[in-house]
Amino acid sequence: MSSDVGLAPVLTSLWDHPQSWTLKTYLDNGGYQGLRQALTMAPADIVQAVKDSGLRGRGGAGFPTGMKWGFLPPDDGGPRYLVVNADESEPGTCKDIPLMMATPQYLIEGVAITSFAIGCTHAFIYVRGEVVHVYRRLLNAVEEAYAAGYLGKNILGSGFDLDVTVHAGAGAYICGEETALLDSLEGRRGQPRLKPPFPAVAGLYARPTVVNNVESVASVPQIIAQGAQWFTSMGTEKSAGHGIFSLSGHVERPGQYEAPLGITLRELLGMAGGMRGGRPLKFWTPGGSSTPLFTDEHLDVPLDYESVGAAGSMLGTRALQIFDDTTSVVRAVTRWTEFYAHESCGKCTPCREGTYWLKQVLRRIEAGQGTPGDIEKLLDLCDNILGRAFCALGDGATSCITSAIKYFREEFEAGMHTPAAELFPPQRTALFDYTPRTTALTAVGGH
Amino acid sequence: MTANAGFPQAHTGGYEPDVYDQLVQDTQNIIARYPQARSALLPMLHLVQSIDGFVSRRGIQFCAEQLGMTAAEVSAVATFYTQYKRKPNGDYTVGVCTNTLCAMMGGDAIYEELSEHLGIGHDETTEDGKVTLERVECNAACDFAPVVMVNWEFFDNQTPDTARTLVDELRLGNDVTPTRGPSKVCDFKHVSRVLAGFPDGLADEGPSAGEASVQGTQWAKNHQAPHSQHPDTAAETQGTPRDGEPHTGDEGSSAERPTGAGTPTTDDGKDLT
Numbered sequence: 001m002s003s004d005v006g007l008a009p010v011l012t013s014l015w016d017h018p019q020s021w022t023l024k025t026y027l028d029n030g031g032y033q034g035l036r037q038a039l040t041m042a043p044a045d046i047v048q049a050v051k052d053s054g055l056r057g058r059g060g061a062g063f064p065t066g067m068k069w070g071f072l073p074p075d076d077g078g079p080r081y082l083v084v085n086a087d088e089s090e091p092g093t094c095k096d097i098p099l100m101m102a103t104p105q106y107l108i109e110g111v112a113i114t115s116f117a118i119g120c121t122h123a124f125i126y127v128r129g130e131v132v133h134v135y136r137r138l139l140n141a142v143e144e145a146y147a148a149g150y151l152g153k154n155i156l157g158s159g160f161d162l163d164v165t166v167h168a169g170a171g172a173y174i175c176g177e178e179t180a181l182l183d184s185l186e187g188r189r190g191q192p193r194l195k196p197p198f199p200a201v202a203g204l205y206a207r208p209t210v211v212n213n214v215e216s217v218a219s220v221p222q223i224i225a226q227g228a229q230w231f232t233s234m235g236t237e238k239s240a241g242h243g244i245f246s247l248s249g250h251v252e253r254p255g256q257y258e259a260p261l262g263i264t265l266r267e268l269l270g271m272a273g274g275m276r277g278g279r280p281l282k283f284w285t286p287g288g289s290s291t292p293l294f295t296d297e298h299l300d301v302p303l304d305y306e307s308v309g310a311a312g313s314m315l316g317t318r319a320l321q322i323f324d325d326t327t328s329v330v331r332a333v334t335r336w337t338e339f340y341a342h343e344s345c346g347k348c349t350p351c352r353e354g355t356y357w358l359k360q361v362l363r364r365i366e367a368g369q370g371t372p373g374d375i376e377k378l379l380d381l382c383d384n385i386l387g388r389a390f391c392a393l394g395d396g397a398t399s400c401i402t403s404a405i406k407y408f409r410e411e412f413e414a415g416m417h418t419p420a421a422e423l424f425p426p427q428r429t430a431l432f433d434y435t436p437r438t439t440a441l442t443a444v445g446g447h
Numbered sequence: 448m449t450a451n452a453g454f455p456q457a458h459t460g461g462y463e464p465d466v467y468d469q470l471v472q473d474t475q476n477i478i479a480r481y482p483q484a485r486s487a488l489l490p491m492l493h494l495v496q497s498i499d500g501f502v503s504r505r506g507i508q509f510c511a512e513q514l515g516m517t518a519a520e521v522s523a524v525a526t527f528y529t530q531y532k533r534k535p536n537g538d539y540t541v542g543v544c545t546n547t548l549c550a551m552m553g554g555d556a557i558y559e560e561l562s563e564h565l566g567i568g569h570d571e572t573t574e575d576g577k578v579t580l581e582r583v584e585c586n587a588a589c590d591f592a593p594v595v596m597v598n599w600e601f602f603d604n605q606t607p608d609t610a611r612t613l614v615d616e617l618r619l620g621n622d623v624t625p626t627r628g629p630s631k632v633c634d635f636k637h638v639s640r641v642l643a644g645f646p647d648g649l650a651d652e653g654p655s656a657g658e659a660s661v662q663g664t665q666w667a668k669n670h671q672a673p674h675s676q677h678p679d680t681a682a683e684t685q686g687t688p689r690d691g692e693p694h695t696g697d698e699g700s701s702a703e704r705p706t707g708a709g710t711p712t713t714d715d716g717k718d719l720t
Contacts, residue, residue: 007667015664020655079482088587091546097587098660101627122482129493129530130542130586132599132638133628133653140650165480168642170489170528173584187488187514189527205483245663248548248589255590255662271666289547321548321589335547339584345527430553431593432606437559 005259005267008234008242011218012258015102021137023144026105032150034221038113039158041224046117050220052228054240059085059176059213060287060316061392062305065220069118071200072208080208082120083185083199084111084217086127086138087169087176091289091339092319095244095256096214100127100134104141108164110217112150113224115162118210122163126181129168138166173343177391178211180345191347192391215244235261239304239315249284249322250276262307265320266299276431279324283407287316289336290396292403293329313403328424329408330415333400334362340397351394354385358401365415368422375405375412460512461505466498474513477644484514488524490643492531497640501532530642532579537572538634539617542583542596543610549585552592553606558582560607561614577618590659591626598638600625603657627657 014020014029026032038046051066072080084107088096100107107125115123127135142164145151153161167185174180175190182204184190203209219241223231232240239261245268248254252273259268265284275281281296286303292313294301301311308315323332341355358381361374382398389395405412414423426436459467473494477487488510495506502525511518525531543558544550561580565573572579588594591603595610602613603626616623622631629652633641641647 006671007663009664009667012661012664015656016661016668017655021650089585091585092548092589093585094587094589098656102656102660128587129528129642130583130596130599131601132641133601133625133649136629136641136646136650139644139646143646166644167480167486168490168493168644169530170492170642171530172528184489185486186483187485187524189524246590247662248592249552253659253662254592255659257663257666259663271670272662319589323551327551332547332551335545335550339546343584426551426555429551430556432553432556434553434556434560434607436556437563 005263007257007259007271009258010222010242011099011103011106011215012244012256015098015256020102021104021141023105023141023148026103026109030225031105032109032221034223034225035109035112035116035150036156038116038224039156039160043117043119046113046224049228050117050223053223053231054228054235054238055216055219055223055231056239056305057213058215058219058243058317060090060290060314062315065212065216068200068212069114069210071198072118072210073201075119078207079122079205080118080120081204081210082111082115082118082123082217083178083182083204083209083211084123084125084214085176085178085181085211086125086214087181088214089128089173089176090317090319091336092246092248092285092321093288093317094246094248094319095317097131097134098256099214099218099244101131101137104137105145106218106221107138107214108141108145108150110220111164112145112155112162113220114210114212114217116160120210121161122165124185124204125164125166126175126185127166127168128175129170135166135168142166172345173339174345174391174393177393180391181211182209189345191345192393194390236302236304236306238306243318245303245318245320247272247320247322249320250279250281250324250327251322252276261315262302262304264300264302265294265322268303268320269299269322275322275324279326282323282325282327283329283332283404284320284322285316285400286313286318286320288319289321289339290314290392290399291316292399293407295407313399323429326424326428328366328411328420328429329404330362330366330411330420331424331426333404334359334366334420336400337362337397340393344393344397348390348394350385351389351391351397354381354389354394355397357381358397362401365412366420368415368417368419370412370416372416374416375409378412379405460509462498462509470494470498470509471513473643473645478513480644485516488514488516488521489528492521492525492528493639494643496532496536497636497643499535500636501535535572535576536635537579538577539597539632540579540581540599540635541610541614541617542581542586542599544584544586544588544592544594544596545582546585548589549592549594554593557593557595557605557607557610561610564611565614573618575618577620578614590662591657597623597625597632598635599642600628600632600638601657602626603659625653628653 055065056062172190175184179193180190199209245257283293305315341359344351346352385394386398477490478484507521510521545554595602595605629649
């Protein structure tokens with residue numbers, strides 16, 4: 001075990017301040033130095049600095065942020081937009097929501113710098129509607145920033161104007177997909193668009209648009225204030241910088257741990273007090289439910305984009321959902337699949353029909369009523385969804401199934417004759433003692 | 448915006464005149480936030496819920512009239528999103544997260560307890576009109592699992608007992624305080640108005656973050672000396688919001704264990720696997 005690994009609280013450094021969300025606290029701790037610096041720079045130099053930093057999208061896909069900005073076509077005199085994806089909904093992912101509740105000004109400053117860099121004068125923050133206090137804090141942060149001259153007309157005397165609209169969604173996982181988010185922001189059903197054209201060319205209102213995740217945008221001010229080299233001194237060569245790792249599940253101290261990319265789960269678990277009651281780790285997601293499962297074999301995989309990819313999964317959103325040996329992987333996978341079936345937008349056939357059938361087959365396996373050939377049927381269905389769906393939701397729905405069968409096939413085979421709840425009593429998995437009701441084990445997940 | 452000639456009673460749309468006038472005024476406020484009017488539709492549907500307690504027929508017609516859309520187009524949008532209710536909602540939506548992580552940690556048990564205790568199922572409302580029970584999907588609070596949302600405010604680390612007490616208080620008309628949120632949960636119509644983008648002045652209530660949120664921040668403070676959390680922070684730019692600056696009154700804000708870097712096993716040395 002590495003002995004010199006530490007955390008790197010940058011975005012999380014003020015979260016335990018009793019008034020962390022106010023502009024005053026932010027300014028007392030040096031806030032808006034990045035914006036002051038940026039406004040003295042040529043926009044192209046800001047884009048270059050972010051490219052040099054190696055910052056990659058923190059919303060899951062990991063696309064280089066500076067390169068994404070660089071894809072915007074030359075200025076044609078018309079509007080161009082920044083849209084912040086604050087629709088954090090990927091199961092297991094819980095970093096942007098506390099960031100916006102605790103320190104929304106990090107995001108607002110990032111929005112101002114990014115907008116200046118890409119020539120945007122009206123930016124949008126699309127936050128999911130199911131977090132009303134986060135929305136309050138964001139509205140308040142924008143109001144405070146306007147009043148202090150960090151937003152609005154002629155920001156800090158620079159001649160740069162920027163308006164920011166904070167928009168609340170209304171409950172739809174698919175709106176985290178960037179083109180679905182744009183349709184939703186335009187007042188439509190949140191369904192993904194065919195790409196190309198990409199948002200950089202035809203995004204919001206068919207105008208050039210950058211869509212970036214909250215954590216990505218919030219990382220920009222410190223990159224400008226402290227320099228790309230400061231950022232690249234953390235993490236690995238191709239996965240630079242700090243990132244928030246969200247530990248949940250059967251660990252002693254679940255929570256948010258901001259660390260250099262490349263830290264391992266073993267190291268993080270050390271900080272989080274280990275597994276609940278010292279029990280063995282069984283399986284975990286490295287980056288949310290859409291990333292293939294890992295097991296205890298993967299405790300030492302460096303959590304950077306390349307290493308996680310090489311080990312057969314994806315870094316995703318660094319949402320580490322951790323399950324111990326009391327957990328039925330069949331029950332876990334069935335529930336995730338019910339989620340994907342519920343959230344499929346219905347636009348494309350492989351996802352709409354495929355997730356429905358996956359759900360049916362998994363439910364009977366969970367109930368101990370699987371039929372011969374069900375495992376093959378699951379794999380065949382996954383094969384017909386992966387790469388054939390309109391957007392990443394369909395692909396993501398297959399990840400947990402195929403990886404779970406790869407590592408725990410015998411549990412699925414046991415589902416031909418024995419209910420998951422018999423093999424893995426749910427009351428042992430839960431954090432408190434209770435007596436399960438006999439009724440609704442298979443009924444709970446459906447909507 | 449253009450009035451739709453297809454609605455003969457469009458002058459007050461089935462609303463009391465003063466309510467209608469306020470709706471029109473609020474709508475203009477919402478539309479002004481966007482370059483194109485149709486973007487106002489989602490906030491307007493929240494606004495309709497703040498008056499009617501759900502997306503009513505007259506609310507749909509109001510949105511259509513204001514935005515120059517057909518009622519069918521508005522309905523198509525409203526039915527896509529789970530927060531828009533198609534029948535009158537209770538004063539408090541109690542949403543139990545039953546996505547995998549929360550379900551495993553006890554969310555299923557909490558949902559079963561509440562469903563039996565209240566005698567209602569998913570998306571059903573108690574007879575007194577107080578509580579609508581829902582299973583909700585992941586609400587981005589997995590480090591606080593199992594989580595219950597009441598009108599989209601966080602109730603962290605719940606058990607069947609705490610959740611049952613919670614709904615009992617709501618049905619008695621007593622105030623309940625979220626773990627991370629304002630000092631009390633506001634009712635469904637109130638919260639719907641906030642979601643339409645009209646602040647209620649409660650942003651400064653409640654904590655900065657929950658206990659789980661600050662685990663890493665505090666671990667770093669206790670295990671890493673300020674300015675050595677990372678090689679380059681020694682040369683940190685003056686005044687930037689970096690780590691390591693202890694805040695008055697924070698426990699452990701001085702480097703209690705001034706090791707240059709943390710040692711992952713120091714706390715209790717548990718075997719990780």
